[in-house]
Amino acid sequence: MTTPIIALRTLALGAAGGWLFSIVGLPLPWLTGPIAVTAALAITGVSIDIPDWFRPVIFVMLGLTIGSQVDQQTAADLARWPLSLGLLVLYVPAAIATMYAYFRLVARADPNTALVSSSPGSLSYVLAYAADSGADMRKVVVTQSVRLGILVLLLPMALTQAAPPPGPAVVAFFTPFDQIWLVAAAAASGALAAWKLSIPAASMLGALAVSATLHASGLNTAQLPDTAIMATQVALGCMIGGRLQGADRKELARVSVTGLGAVLVGIALSALFALAVDRLLGIEFAQALLAFAPGGIEAMALMAISLDLDPAYVGAHHIARILMMPLMIPLTARWLIPRPDRPPPKHADLDQ
Numbered sequence: 001m002t003t004p005i006i007a008l009r010t011l012a013l014g015a016a017g018g019w020l021f022s023i024v025g026l027p028l029p030w031l032t033g034p035i036a037v038t039a040a041l042a043i044t045g046v047s048i049d050i051p052d053w054f055r056p057v058i059f060v061m062l063g064l065t066i067g068s069q070v071d072q073q074t075a076a077d078l079a080r081w082p083l084s085l086g087l088l089v090l091y092v093p094a095a096i097a098t099m100y101a102y103f104r105l106v107a108r109a110d111p112n113t114a115l116v117s118s119s120p121g122s123l124s125y126v127l128a129y130a131a132d133s134g135a136d137m138r139k140v141v142v143t144q145s146v147r148l149g150i151l152v153l154l155l156p157m158a159l160t161q162a163a164p165p166p167g168p169a170v171v172a173f174f175t176p177f178d179q180i181w182l183v184a185a186a187a188a189s190g191a192l193a194a195w196k197l198s199i200p201a202a203s204m205l206g207a208l209a210v211s212a213t214l215h216a217s218g219l220n221t222a223q224l225p226d227t228a229i230m231a232t233q234v235a236l237g238c239m240i241g242g243r244l245q246g247a248d249r250k251e252l253a254r255v256s257v258t259g260l261g262a263v264l265v266g267i268a269l270s271a272l273f274a275l276a277v278d279r280l281l282g283i284e285f286a287q288a289l290l291a292f293a294p295g296g297i298e299a300m301a302l303m304a305i306s307l308d309l310d311p312a313y314v315g316a317h318h319i320a321r322i323l324m325m326p327l328m329i330p331l332t333a334r335w336l337i338p339r340p341d342r343p344p345p346k347h348a349d350l351d352q
Helices: 004-024 029-043 052-067 072-105 111-117 123-133 137-162 176-196 202-217 226-242 249-281 285-292 297-306 311-336
Strands: none
Touching (some): 029 226, 029 297, 052 202, 052 226, 052 297, 052 311, 072 249, 072 285, 072 311, 111 137, 111 311, 137 226, 137 249, 137 285, 137 297, 202 311, 285 311
């Protein structure tokens, strides 16, 4: 059980990592810094954890942040999204098959473990599927956590070269009425979605939907303060880094090597699809790369905001991928994993 002292210490250490990364000038410091610091401490045995009750708060804040970036220009760009989402339908099975081959040939993983380790994101469903498939759960958790950590640490460095320089910063204006209205409506919608529909990441998606609707309609133009966005990034980074709590160091060293290779293979495949989106639809390469990158919606959307790209476009693609995974993984499993040979049926009446 997470004590208040452990939670506060975790957030303080994560914030210190963010401050250090910002001083050094690394990209997306308030997310990557906490990941690096908390992951390193978790590996060494320091208790790193965020209480379960606080996690929906983080996801609501993420939803508010993403939704607040939606405007009338976003609505004008919607016409190009269906074709891009169509390419995503091709990308998901291609990513699973490519990563499956990588984990089978390079990491020498068994078929079931290789399959669930190759999933591009959607960790909650992957773990649920892994529990029923006979995969090595411990290896899957460590592999997926290491991959996500490496991806979030490396991708911003690449994107700062591919993305245009961000525009001038907009000073956030937040009246108390706007704040109460936006937060209350988003939190209520997230809770209602979780209870009624049991959809993945309900707190974040409910908050995102309400925030996006209010901003797109012009009923609310308030932006979250930079300090709130920064705090959300720190908390999310602590959550990601804390996943490595209790991991075996020798196994972690092996998984990190194969995980780095997996990230490079995954980014290369995502870049091919992003290039196709750029050439065919005119959507910026860096933005499309974030949308197709095999990471979580939370980190990818925060990167989009940091780089002045469209987080709504990025978020829509990751949401679509989350919804596709329960269908794609079983279908891909039938194709990739050979079924055991069944013995021929015995017909006693023919032997007589």
